[in-house]
Amino acid sequence: EGVVYDVVVIGSGGAGLSAAIQAHDEGANVVIIEQMPTIGGNTVKASVGMNAAGTIYQKLKGIDDNAQLFFDESLKGGQFKNDQELLRSFVDSAPLAIEWLADHGIELCDITITGGMSIDRTHRPGDRSAVGGYLISGLVKNIVSRQIEVLLDTKVIEILTENNEICGVRVEDEYNEQTIIKAKSIVVATGGFSANKKMVLEYRPELDGFVTTNHKGANGSGISLLQKLGSGVVDLKEIQIHPTVEQTTSYLISESIRGGGAILVSQAGRRFYNEMETRDKVSAAIIELPEKTAWILFDDQIRSNNKAADEYIEQGFVQQAPTLEALAKKINIDIKALQPTIDKFNQAVSIQHDEEFGRATALRVPIEKGPFYAILIAPGIHHTMGGVTIDTDATVLKTNRRPIRGVWAAGEVTGGIHGANRIGGNAVADIVIFGIKAGRQAAIYAQNKR
Ligand code: ADP
Structure with missing residues (x-):
């Protein structure tokens, strides 16, 4: 009988990798499962940077900023449809996430601005290059140094339960071979559905004919995996x-x-x-x-x-x-x-x-x-603001807003933070902030089950 992992992380974008690193550092035995042949998801394509207000880097440059202003501008940008509790937790956690990255050798020390913001708060690499490649390669170094397992070309097709408890996932490899991977808890970090034309058109028929900026893996599979467990969804029509x-x-x-x-x-x-x-x-x-x-x-x-x-x-x-x-x-x-x-x-x-x-x-x-x-x-077509419902600890919520035990979700697969329109630079912040939270919570849950 094979291993039982503490934590299975589904998806190797910014949210999944952050979750895996944090879960490992909480003492969990972690595996990352990725359907594509390469690591990094759509995050690798992230361009502008990571928003955060009140960071050490802003202070060094004499930029006076604060969480409330960041909150107000993100809420206005989201046409006031954002889940305000999630947004509050997001703006409050952002400077900590910038420091978490710095502690992991990822320094976003240059700062620029995006649409809808009034202050330079979009953090990017010191050489002013795109954030995605730098972030993913930095996270991958941390995955490698911790010897966290990554299964590529492996797609999760079902989250398994036994007596109402999470017990693992069913996966399919590139040869359509199915196997079961056992785990005590799961982080779903599968990204958005901008590359799933059928799903996009189901919610927004007028987007027919638009190109997408997303990689092929942005197919929204995490949403249906979680809906089968009773997860709620929000804002699926909000496609940027x-x-x-x-x-x-x-x-x-x-x-x-x-x-x-x-x-x-x-x-x-x-x-x-x-x-x-x-x-x-x-x-x-x-x-x-x-x-x-x-x-x-x-x-x-x-x-x-x-x-x-x-x-x-x-x-x-x-x-x-x-x-x-x-x-x-x-x-x-x-x-x-x-x-x-x-x-x-x-x-x-x-x-x-x-x-x-x-x-x-x-x-x-x-x-x-x-x-x-x-x-x-x-x-x-660039970003799907909607997704599964979560709370401020990245716990997945059912339609009645009660938690689904043993499952956490982070990143673009989730909905609520960005409302009807995401501000540029808020996705990278989202994936790191909620990735860390999901990884931590999943690890603690698994440890309590030992
Ligand atoms: P985020 O920005 O939220 O981290 P990304 O789009 O960067 O999201 O990464 C999500 C990753 O999850 C992608 O690499 C995608 O291929 C992967 N993924 C999506 N669905 C599945 C699945 N069912 N099984 C395994 N990997 C998946």
Whole structure:
């Protein structure tokens, strides 16, 4: 008779890896099960950073911020549909999660901003690169040093119970071979369902035809696994489209490009909206344009402050030219329209006041230093705010809000924290904060069953 694990973690994204590390450090015997051939989930694609208010890194930079302001802005961004108890716990735990990461060798010490926030609170790696790859490789180092087992190409198809107690999972490998893995407790960290077209269209038929930024594994399987145990669900209709997605590659153009000072212009050569508004609103403004696409435009100074920009250039979809006029010609925009747009924006930067569109943040630098760059973008399906119901300890709740014993859930598989629209930088915070909680609770539960 094989081993009985203390904790099975389903999913190897940021939430699963954080949970596994924490559970291990609480003394639990842990295994991570991942359906894909690689580790990291959709988290590896996370671009902009991790939001937290009142961190040591903000203090070092003289940024005055607090949990209440972070709470208020996330609630407004979520159209006041957020579960306020979860959101409160989220903002309060965020600085601790930043420190937990630092203690694990993952330093998010540079800071930028995303749409809907009023203060630089989006923490990213010191070299200003995308957060996802850095976070996952840092977490994986911790998994390896602890010798935590990871089963790849292994899909959980059922959570098993015996006498109303969790007893393990049924898995299927890449050869469709099924086996049972025994465990005392389970963390479900299976991510969202942005890549499950059928499920997306079931809740939002009007999203037919939209590309998705997500990896193939974002299929929402965790929701049905937990619903079979009686879990409640919330906000499944709340699906976020991200405004700036390159359409030929489905590459997400990080909000940090706008956060670094870039603007959006229409084919008519005009700005049309506050680029630093929340994702739902910016997406809607693009869809309202006759062409339903827009150009994200930046200069060489903005490029040099963002490692992601160089990655986009390498991908081959960035239009560039030594002068604004040459760029305009290349992207078929009338320079007579574009030049006054840029002049007006640069004026707004110089007086730190955007009369026309009310952009109050990221008026960082004038767009004036060649080469100039443009990327054609349109919205794409990016994040599913809804999911299973949890409490502030990541306990999975039934429809009557009573806990399901022995199961915890964290990350995009859960719903409630983000309401109707997630703020950029809040997903990475979510997965680390609730991943740690889920791992801790699952380990304690398993120990009490020994
Ligand atoms: P989060 O950001 O919440 O951590 P991610 O999308 O980064 O979520 O990671 C979730 C991971 O869970 C993905 O790698 C996905 O392939 C994996 N996963 C989803 N469903 C299953 C399943 N039924 N069995 C095993 N792994 C799964």
